[in-house]
Every structure is written in C-alpha cells, then in structure tokens.
Amino acid sequence: MDKFPWWNETQKKLADEVEAFADQYYPDAEEAAWRKQTPWKVLNAVKEKGWFGALIPKRYGGMREELAITGACIINEGISRLGVVGTIYGGSQFGGVHQIETFGTDEQRERWLPAMATGEKIGAICITEPPVGSDAAAVATEAKLEGDYYIINGKKRFTTGLGIADIYMLYARTSQDPKDRAANRHLTAFIVEKGMKGFTVEKINELCGGDGLLNGYLNLDEVKVPVGNRLAGEGDGWTIMMSGLNVERTIASSQLLGQMKESIRFAHFHSQRRVQFDQPTMLAQTNQFKIADMIMRLKTCTLLVYYAAHLLDIGGGGPYGPVIEATAAKLMTSESYVWTSANAMQVMGGDGWTRFYPVEAAYRASKVTEIAAGTSEVMRMILYRLGTRLMENEIKPPRRVIHPELKVPLDYFDKVPDSEKMKITEESVLQVLAENYRVNPGLYMSREDLLMYLKGTEEELDEVLMELEEKKLAVLSRDRRGVIKLRMPPTPALRKPTR
Numbered sequence: 421m422d423k424f425p426w427w428n429e430t431q432k433k434l435a436d437e438v439e440a441f442a443d444q445y446y447p448d449a450e451e452a453a454w455r456k457q458t459p460w461k462v463l464n465a466v467k468e469k470g471w472f473g474a475l476i477p478k479r480y481g482g483m484r485e486e487l488a489i490t491g492a493c494i495i496n497e498g499i500s501r502l503g504v505v506g507t508i509y510g511g512s513q514f515g516g517v518h519q520i521e522t523f524g525t526d527e528q529r530e531r532w533l534p535a536m537a538t539g540e541k542i543g544a545i546c547i548t549e550p551p552v553g554s555d556a557a558a559v560a561t562e563a564k565l566e567g568d569y570y571i572i573n574g575k576k577r578f579t580t581g582l583g584i585a586d587i588y589m590l591y592a593r594t595s596q597d598p599k600d601r602a603a604n605r606h607l608t609a610f611i612v613e614k615g616m617k618g619f620t621v622e623k624i625n626e627l628c629g630g631d632g633l634l635n636g637y638l639n640l641d642e643v644k645v646p647v648g649n650r651l652a653g654e655g656d657g658w659t660i661m662m663s664g665l666n667v668e669r670t671i672a673s674s675q676l677l678g679q680m681k682e683s684i685r686f687a688h689f690h691s692q693r694r695v696q697f698d699q700p701t702m703l704a705q706t707n708q709f710k711i712a713d714m715i716m717r718l719k720t721c722t723l724l725v726y727y728a729a730h731l732l733d734i735g736g737g738g739p740y741g742p743v744i745e746a747t748a749a750k751l752m753t754s755e756s757y758v759w760t761s762a763n764a765m766q767v768m769g770g771d772g773w774t775r776f777y778p779v780e781a782a783y784r785a786s787k788v789t790e791i792a793a794g795t796s797e798v799m800r801m802i803l804y805r806l807g808t809r810l811m812e813n814e815i816k817p818p819r820r821v822i823h824p825e826l827k828v829p830l831d832y833f834d835k836v837p838d839s840e841k842m843k844i845t846e847e848s849v850l851q852v853l854a855e856n857y858r859v860n861p862g863l864y865m866s867r868e869d870l871l872m873y874l875k876g877t878e879e880e881l882d883e884v885l886m887e888l889e890e891k892k893l894a895v896l897s898r899d900r901r902g903v904i905k906l907r908m909p910p911t912p913a914l915r916k917p918t919r
C-alpha cells in the first residue's frame with residue numbers, strides 16, 4: 421500500500437498491518453462469498469483489532485486521535501480486498517459514527533460511540549427510498565413530533581447492512597413548508613435503533629455483485645423515536661447529510677483502491693503464466709499496456725482519495741468541506757474500478773470470466789460503485805455546479821480586445837479603469853455590444869460583462885437595454901423569473917456606426 425509523507429507513524433504502521441491482515445483472512449472471505457454469507461469470522465477479527473473505532477475519540481474507546489479519516493481509509497483500502505468486509509466496515513463509519521461524532525451531544529456520543537468503537541454495534545445509512553434516489557432532498561419518510569417522541573412513517577430502500585446493523589442513520593422530513601424546503605431546512609437526522617417497534621426489514625435485494633452483502637428495504641410503521649435520538653436540531657438534516665456524504669464518498673472510494681489492486685494482481689499473475697503462440701501472454705504489448713493503464717489509474721485515484729481524506733482530517737476544503745475533492749475521488753475511483761476489472765478480465769481471457777478467479781466478482785461488484793453513494797451523473801452535476809462556482813476566480817472570464825495591428829482578439833484579465841468606462845447611454849451600450857461581436861461573435865454578454873466597460877447601476881443598464889430591445893436594436897434573454905440575464909445586439913444594430 422502507498423504510504424504518503426503526510427501520514428503519521430501510526431498510520432504508516434497501520435498500512436502494513438492491514439495488508440498482512442488481508443493476506444491472512446483472504447481465503448476466509450472467499451469462502452463466505454462462495455457461501456453467500458456475511459463474513460462474520462473476518463468481521464469479528466476486524467472488531468478485535470479495534471479498527472471500527474478509527475473515527476471515534478479515545479475517550480469513547482476509539483483511535484481517532486491517531487487514525488482519523490485517513491486511518492479509516494487505510495483500513496478500508498486493505499480490508500476491501502476481503503470482499504464485502506470493506507463495504508460493511510465503511511457503511512458503519514459513514515452510517516452513524518461520523519454523524520454522531522460530529523453532530524451529537526456528549527450524552528449521545530457516550531451512549532452510542534463506545535459500542536460502535538468495538539464493532540459491537542454496526543451502523544448503516546438510510547437516505548434512499550422507493551420514490552427517492554438521486555434527488556436525496558426529496559426524502560418523503562415523515563417524522564412528527566408528539567411530546568417526547570417523533571413518530572416516523574415511511575420506507576427506506578437499498579440500505580446496506582440492514583439486519584446486521586444496529587444503528588441506522590436515518591433522514592426524515594419534519595417540515596412540509598415550501599420555505600423550509602427551499603432553504604433545505606425540511607429534513608432532520610435521527611438514530612433509529614434495531615428492535616424499535618414498527619421498524620422492520622421488508623425485503624432483501626438480490627444483487628448483481630457483493631456476494632454475502634445484505635441490502636434491502638426497511639419499513640417504518642409508526643416508529644416511536646425519542647427526541648434524544650435526534651442529531652442536532654430539527655431542520656439540520658440536510659447539513660448533516662451533506663457532511664456525511666463527503667466522508668462517505670472518501671471512505672467508499674478508498675474501498676475501491678483495494679479492489680482495483682486485486683484485479684491488477686490477478687491479471688498480472690495470470691498473464692505471466694499463460695502461454696499462447698509460444699510466449700506468455702504478458703509479452704503481448706496490448707496486455708502490458710492494459711496493466712500499465714491500470715497502474716496509472718490506481719496511482720491517480722490513490723492520491724485523490726488520500727488528499728480528500730487529509731482535507732477532511734484538517735478541516736480543509738473551503739466552505740462546504742472538501743466536496744470537490746471527495747466527489748472527484750468518488751467519480752474517478754468508481755469509473756477506474758469498472759474499467760480496471762473489465763480490462764483485467766480481458767487480459768485473463770476466458771479464465772477471467774469464470775468464478776474461479778476473483779476478477780469475476782470484482783467485475784460484477786464494480787458496476788454498483790458508479791451508482792451507490794451518488795451516481796456518476798450526480799457526481800458530474802456536483803463537480804460542474806459547485807466546481808465552477810468555487811473556481812470562480814481561477815476561471816474568471818477574459819476581457820477580449822482586438823489587437824490594432826494583428827486584428828485578432830487577445831485576452832486580458834485586468835480591469836478597465838473607472839476613468840476609461842463610458843457612461844451608460846444607448847450609444848455606449850451599442851458600442852460595447854458591437855465590440856463584443858468582433859471578439860466573441862455569436863456570444864451573448866452578461867450584465868457583468870457589460871458593466872466591465874460601463875459606469876452606472878444595473879437598473880440604469882436594464883432600462884437602456886429595454887429601450888434598445890423595444891427599438892429592436894438588442895436581443896435580451898431573461899431567466900425564469902423574468903430577470904434580464906444576457907443580451908446581444910441583433911444583426912441590424914451591428915451595421916449602425918458605433919464609434
């Protein structure tokens with residue numbers, strides 16, 4: 421396992437320890453997968469190591485001070501070589517431990533964390549519902565306050581670890597007010613515990629991969645949950661969910677690193693020993709290149725994952741935490757895992773497609789990583805929307821000016837001095853719009869673009885633009901609320917002398 425220079429000594433030692441652990445328990449995990457059983461023998465050994473307490477402070481029986489998110493990722497990278505052991509381990513970290521540790525009161529931490537640190541109690545996360553998937557804010561499960569209890573009704577689905585988990589980190593709607601919905605204050609986070617009356621497993625899913633993993637539907641029928649099981653305040657659910665998702669995506673990505681390595685291991689092992697055309701298939705450069713690309717992807721993903729983990733550990737990453745880094749890590753590792761397992765199978769030929777080598781299980785398991793914890797499309801939506809917003813300064817628009825001799829646009833990033841700005845008039849606006857046509861033909865100008873060259877308020881500008889629109893000298897574009905967004909002169913205005 422790679423060890424990064426910023427890791428502490430405990431984390432570096434842990435990397436060796438967890439690799440040796442995975443080597444030792446590999447056949448046990450394979451046996452459980454063949455039997456389609458929860459790998460309890462291996463999970464119990466993970467518990468004995470105390471690794472379930474990676475995110476839990478010492479005072480509650482954990483090792484957070486030495487291990488933290490980076491440590492949880494090291495553990496998960498190592499034990500994910502052991503089939504679904506990593507999935508269950510990761511699910512517990514971001515299905516309760518992180519949220520209780522970060523948002524719980526001292527009393528709540530005292531109540532749940534010691535048993536989660538030893539692994540006696542395992543956590544699970546409940547966001548998804550039959551009608552609610554990618555649009556997580558649409559959670560419909562309802563919690564109504566009645567005295568000292570919330571009464572929760574609804575259904576959750578695709579919950580990983582259901583049945584074996586004891587602590588369910590569950591999000592429910594506590595407000596139907598559209599204003600709360602608009603402000604993302606409509607959700608509340610609860611710890612729902614196994615055994616609460618009305619909280620039952622409805623159905624277990626038959627999965628394409630993840631042999632031995634329990635995943636399915638949960639039913640909540642008038643479940644009485646004490647107010648003391650609410651994390652933070654009413655309406656704080658969305659903030660908690662988002663914070664949890666950065667941790668979930670980082671830890672879940674670390675899991676894929678171990679699984680990618682198994683694909684590389686078996687592709688390499690097989691192709692060195694398989695002889696065709698009188699030479700090992702490894703000598704075929706097409707196979708070498710595939711393995712080279714697997715290593716390139718693995719190394720890139722490893723850096724991304726541990727950088728995101730480091731940012732989480734130091735509280736870095738900007739106003740929303742390391743959301744870009746965690747999202748990029750999730751997207752890159754899941755797509756690389758799908759690619760790596762498919763290509764490892766290709767390198768191994770028919771053998772790769774049989775169940776007698778672990779690559780087949782990796783191939784089946786890989787696909788879901790582009791779906792669970794947010795689909796690749798949702799990751800791209802986040803990266804586009806938030807990424808472009810957070811990188812606003814780094815990708816600020818250029819001011820394009822025609823070079824007097826070359827007659828081609830050059831790009832400037834300075835500001836037009838106020839003394840050179842023109843007063844807002846019909847003539848000056850048309851002049852700026854016509855100049856824009858020369859440097860960006862076909863592109864509209866935004867209000868901000870225009871005000872780079874003009875002196876005055878947005879209202880003054882809008883007034884002049886509407887006058888020009890009426891005279892058919894400008895084309896305006898408006899958003900859904902009717903606010904003027906972009907404007908461009910129609911072709912006739914371009915023929916009007918502007919200077």
Ligand SMILES: Cc1cc2nc3c(=O)[nH]c(=O)nc-3n(C[C@H](O)[C@H](O)[C@H](O)COP(=O)(O)OP(=O)(O)OC[C@H]3O[C@@H](n4cnc5c(N)ncnc54)[C@H](O)[C@@H]3O)c2cc1C
Pocket residue numbers: 511544545546547548552553554555577578579580581627635788791792793794795796797798
């Ligand atoms: C094995 C497994 C384990 C899981 N574990 C858990 C768990 O422990 N806890 C939990 O809460 N959930 C869990 N999930 C649920 C998982 O997070 C969701 O499946 C995922 O968020 C996608 O939701 P969906 O399946 O309803 O797909 P949908 O939201 O219905 O999406 C279907 C397709 O449409 C695309 N799509 C949707 N909207 C848009 C849009 N606006 N723009 C572009 N594309 C769009 C999606 O990307 C996807 O490709 C698990 C799922 C699986 C399969």
